[in-house]
Amino acid sequence: MAVVKERLMDALREHFGFDSFKGNQEKIINSILSGKDTFVIMPTGGGKSLCYQLPALMSPGCALIVSPLIALMKNQVDLVRGYSSKDNVAHFLNSTLSKAQIKKVRADLTAGKTKLLYVAPETLTKQENLDFFKELEISFIAVDEAHCISEWGHDFRPEYRRLKEMIDQISDNLPIIALTATATPKVQSDIVKNLALNKANIFISSFNRPNLYYEIRAKRKKEQTIKDIVKFIHLHKGKSGIIYTLNRKTTEELADMLVANGVKAVAYHAGLDPTTRAQRQDMFLHEDTEVIVATIAFGMGIDKPDVRFVIHYNIPKSLENYYQETGRAGRDGLEGHCICYYSHKDVQKLEHLMRDKSLSEREMGAQLINETVAYAESAVCRRRVILHYFGEHYETENCGQCDNCRNPKEKIEVKNRVVIMLKA
Numbered sequence: 456m457a458v459v460k461e462r463l464m465d466a467l468r469e470h471f472g473f474d475s476f477k478g479n480q481e482k483i484i485n486s487i488l489s490g491k492d493t494f495v496i497m498p499t500g501g502g503k504s505l506c507y508q509l510p511a512l513m514s515p516g517c518a519l520i521v522s523p524l525i526a527l528m529k530n531q532v533d534l535v536r537g538y539s540s541k542d543n544v545a546h547f548l549n550s551t552l553s554k555a556q557i558k559k560v561r562a563d564l565t566a567g568k569t570k571l572l573y574v575a576p577e578t579l580t581k582q583e584n585l586d587f588f589k590e591l592e593i594s595f596i597a598v599d600e601a602h603c604i605s606e607w608g609h610d611f612r613p614e615y616r617r618l619k620e621m622i623d624q625i626s627d628n629l630p631i632i633a634l635t636a637t638a639t640p641k642v643q644s645d646i647v648k649n650l651a652l653n654k655a656n657i658f659i660s661s662f663n664r665p666n667l668y669y670e671i672r673a674k675r676k677k678e679q680t681i682k683d684i685v686k687f688i689h690l691h692k693g694k695s696g697i698i699y700t701l702n703r704k705t706t707e708e709l710a711d712m713l714v715a716n717g718v719k720a721v722a723y724h725a726g727l728d729p730t731t732r733a734q735r736q737d738m739f740l741h742e743d744t745e746v747i748v749a750t751i752a753f754g755m756g757i758d759k760p761d762v763r764f765v766i767h768y769n770i771p772k773s774l775e776n777y778y779q780e781t782g783r784a785g786r787d788g789l790e791g792h793c794i795c796y797y798s799h800k801d802v803q804k805l806e807h808l809m810r811d812k813s814l815s816e817r818e819m820g821a822q823l824i825n826e827t828v829a830y831a832e833s834a835v836c837r838r839r840v841i842l843h844y845f846g847e848h849y850e851t852e853n854c855g856q857c858d859n860c861r862n863p864k865e866k867i868e869v870k871n872r873v874v875i876m877l878k879a
């Protein structure tokens with residue numbers, strides 16, 4: 456039952472005020488409205504939320520949206536409410552609510568007023584919640600950030616593994632829509648397996664970010680690298696950028712050195728107290744600082760459209776991470792410069808970090824590092840390597856937007872794949 460186009464467009468305008476769908480949105484919405492399991496792979500900023508929000512608003516009953524970040528749930532609910540005249544159209548149910556608030560949410564659900572309920576995976580582990588949902592009319596389940604299911608993803612959450620079993624307790628045959636911006640073939644097949652999406656309609660959008668320029672620079676002595684970075688920043692005076700480093704200490708050190716060289720910079724990492732963290736994040740968002748030097752603790756859920764450069768002071772632990780972290784540059788579609796400093800020493804540092812992990816974790820980690828190393832040492836188009844990693848074939852001979860395409864190496868050296876030895 457494909458919904459008539461007119462009706463969809465009317466709903467889009469009425470609920471969100473948009474005049475057209477982006478990318479695959481319309482097809483995805485039709486898939487979920489016709490009761491099919493649906494798997495959506497779309498890069499960050501592509502417009503995934505609308506793919507479940509609109510069908511939820513159009514369907515009888517209430518949709519359950521599983522989302523991993525409690526901190527962002529309120530924000531998402533506020534966004535949906537913002538489009539609507541009725542506050543009870545969307546709610547969230549998680550451990551931050553008081554007894555009275557939970558009662559109110561339940562009352563709205565029972566009265567059939569709520570069309571979207573955001574839940575944490577933990578919410579579904581509670582039997583009393585499952586029993587309550589069983590009595591409701593649930594339109595479908597949306598699993599947002601579905602890569603959390605996979606250990607191969609960049610943000611594994613064990614509770615995500617139990618989702619399918621909990622969903623099945625609510626009702627037999629509830630359609631599931633899974634969404635992620637993480638689409639390595641391994642993560643993809645984990646999601647399909649775990650949520651039993653074998654019969655799902657799959658929608659994969661391109662991961663190409665044509666406005667991002669990719670570049671690898673050899674990392675030399677510390678002083679030299681800092682000098683190089685300072686020079687780059689001065690050439691991009693007044694522009695915002697993120698510098699990622701491997702550990703907390705380096706963020707502080709590097710930020711200090713940048714400040715000493717006339718750059719407005721602050722450090723950001725998970726070891727800072729929450730107030731300082733929020734403060735520095737705000738400084739960056741409001742442009743009181745040009746550069747934030749951060750561990751990967753920084754970035755999730757940050758939507759600053761005009762980040763002009765992302766510099767990796769150390770190589771990232773996987774190409775997936777690299778894609779997500781560089782993806783924070785140029786979200787407005789304008790210029791985004793992505794530089795990664797690469798040295799063998801940093802590869803060893805990454806290995807060293809895994810020393811206390813189990814053998815299988817170390818093997819997995821080593822493979823991810825190998826892929827990053829292959830990227831850094833490759834002489835072919837960086838874009839092609841990144842897209843290949845996501846299972847996407849990039850046709851264009853010369854992308855014009857990476858170091859290897861702008862300055863082709865005269866002789867392509869085919870290097871042996873680097874084998875990383877793991878110390879047991």
Ligand code: ADP
Pocket residue numbers: 473474475476477480497498499500501502503504505
């Ligand atoms: P994702 O979850 O894929 O990262 P979001 O759902 O947060 O992306 O959407 C990114 C942005 O795109 C939001 O600001 C959203 O309002 C906007 N957006 C989504 N769909 C449309 C559309 N059809 N027309 C215009 N803007 C849209």
Ligand code: MG
Pocket residue numbers: 503504599
């Ligand atoms: Mg999203």
Ligand code: ZN
Pocket residue numbers: 835836837838839853854855856857858859860861
């Ligand atoms: Zn290229």
